[in-house]
Amino acid sequence: MATTTEQTLRMVFRNQEGKNVTITLGNPKENLTAAEIETAMDLVVARNIFASAGGDIVAKQDIRVISNTTNDMYDPSA
Numbered sequence: 001m002a003t004t005t006e007q008t009l010r011m012v013f014r015n016q017e018g019k020n021v022t023i024t025l026g027n028p029k030e031n032l033t034a035a036e037i038e039t040a041m042d043l044v045v046a047r048n049i050f051a052s053a054g055g056d057i058v059a060k061q062d063i064r065v066i067s068n069t070t071n072d073m074y075d076p077s078a
Contacts, residue, residue, distance in 0.1 A: 005069045011041055012062040017057030023050070028065065037063050 013021045023044075027064040041060045043049075048056050 001073050001075050003069060003071045004029055005067055007036070008066045008068070010062075010064040010066060011037065011044075012064075013018075013041070013044065013057045014059045014061045015052045015057050019052075020052045020061055021050070021052045021054070032065075034063060060066075 004025070007028060009032070011023045011025075012021070015021050038060065041063070045057055045059065050057060064077045
């Protein structure tokens with residue numbers, strides 16, 4: 001039995017239609033700062049490097065680091 005924790009970085013942008021576009025990355029660096037993430041998001045907007053069904057990505061909307069803890073309660077080999 002083990003407990004594991006995984007983190008996910010979720011960057012949310014707004015496209016030309018005003019809809020949210022989410023980019024999710026697994027296992028971000030532990031010491032990543034909001035300023036570093038915002039800089040990366042600014043590049044995504046400025047260079048228009050991702051396509052969205054609702055047009056170009058035009059603005060940053062939100063940043064979230066999500067932690068998911070799993071507690072394995074059963075070990076079939078025991």
